[in-house]
Amino acid sequence: MFKAYSQNIRYFLLLIILWLISFLAINYYVVEFWRAKILDLNNLEKNKVGLVLWASVKSNWEPSDILADRLKTSYEAYKLWKISKIIVSGDNRKINYNEPENMKNYLLKLWVKSEDIYPDYAGFDTYDSMYRAREIFSVEKMVVFTQKYHLYRALYIANKLWINSVWVISDKHIYLWIIRYKTREILARIKAFLEVEIFKTNPKFLGDKIEIK
Numbered sequence: 001m002f003k004a005y006s007q008n009i010r011y012f013l014l015l016i017i018l019w020l021i022s023f024l025a026i027n028y029y030v031v032e033f034w035r036a037k038i039l040d041l042n043n044l045e046k047n048k049v050g051l052v053l054w055a056s057v058k059s060n061w062e063p064s065d066i067l068a069d070r071l072k073t074s075y076e077a078y079k080l081w082k083i084s085k086i087i088v089s090g091d092n093r094k095i096n097y098n099e100p101e102n103m104k105n106y107l108l109k110l111w112v113k114s115e116d117i118y119p120d121y122a123g124f125d126t127y128d129s130m131y132r133a134r135e136i137f138s139v140e141k142m143v144v145f146t147q148k149y150h151l152y153r154a155l156y157i158a159n160k161l162w163i164n165s166v167w168v169i170s171d172k173h174i175y176l177w178i179i180r181y182k183t184r185e186i187l188a189r190i191k192a193f194l195e196v197e198i199f200k201t202n203p204k205f206l207g208d209k210i211e212i213k
Contacts, residue, residue, distance in 0.1 A: 023190065030189040031152045039166050041077055047166070049142040049212060050074050050083035053129055053154060054090030054099045063106050065175055066147060071103060073170040074145045075110045083143055085116050085212050087133060089123030118212060126150070126188075127195050128203035130157045135203075137210055139163060145170050149182045153189050160196045 052074045055067035063071060077083045086107060090099025100119035107117055118137065123129035133139040141164040146154055148169045158165040175181070195201040 026193045027186055027189050030156045030193060039168060041073075041080060041082065041168060044077065044082045044143065044166065044168060046081065047083050047141060047143045049085050049087060049137070049139050050077055051087045051089060051129070051133055051139070051142050051144045052103060053126060053144065053146045053150070054088075054103070054123055057097075057099055057102045061102055063102060065173070066181075067099075067103065068106065069147070069172040070145045070170045071106050072110070072172065073168055075107060075112060077143060077145070077168065078112055078116070085118060086112065087118045087120055087137060087139070087142075087212075089120035089129035089132070091124050092121040093124065115213075118210065122203070122205040122207070124204055126154050127157055127192060127201065128205075130154065130161055130163065131203045132206070133158075134161055134163050135206055136208075137212055139212070141165070143168060147171050147175075149178070149185050153185065153192050156189075157192055157196060 052070050055070065056064045057067065058064055062068075071088075074083070074086050078086060088100050088103035088107070090103060092098045092100055098121075100121050100123070104114075104117045104119050108114060120129065120132055120136070123132060133142065142158075144151075144154055144158065144165055144167050146167070146169075148171055151167050151169060155165065155167050
């Protein structure tokens with residue numbers, strides 16, 4: 001009986017070790033796979049479309065610091081004529097919570113023209129935002145704006161969905177709770193790997209195509 005118990009313990013420990021190896025390997029794969037596509041504004045070639053990925057908004061309807069920096073960076077690219085259109089993708093599943101509209105209003109305050117802003121109201125997560133950029137907005141090439149901790153996963157998803165994308169890091173200062181965000185991102189990379197490589201997941205919503213003029 002003791003021998004069988006010891007054998008079960010060994011199997012359990014082996015499974016944990018294999019899980020940890022897979023966990024680390026997937027994270028390394030996602031982070032390293034597309035590192036060469038990260039640019040700064042000075043090295044960015046002209047593109048038609050930029051995509052700003054969502055982040056939370058505050059209770060006063062102002063963008064969080066992370067989201068504001070993504071929007072500001074996209075505006076800087078717009079002002080330099082590196083992009084001419086901006087998709088703002090976020091969560092609008094609740095009546096009283098509208099990230100894309102908040103993002104659009106912020107860009108309007110920065111003097112981005114209304115006709116150059118395209119809200120995506122069903123970008124519930126990074127995978128959905130990328131998938132919908134391809135299927136709804138017919139994007140084949142774009143610039144994506146987000147922070148470094150999030151950028152690798154988003155870049156991995158975009159390229160696996162056959163979207164030709166380059167990336168501009170939007171970090172402008174040190175963020176509160178950044179350790180929590182980075183820790184959560186480790187798990188999110190596993191989810192992205194499963195969605196892209198294993199399950200070939202569809203987004204929660206698709207819908208009619210929107211032409212970017």
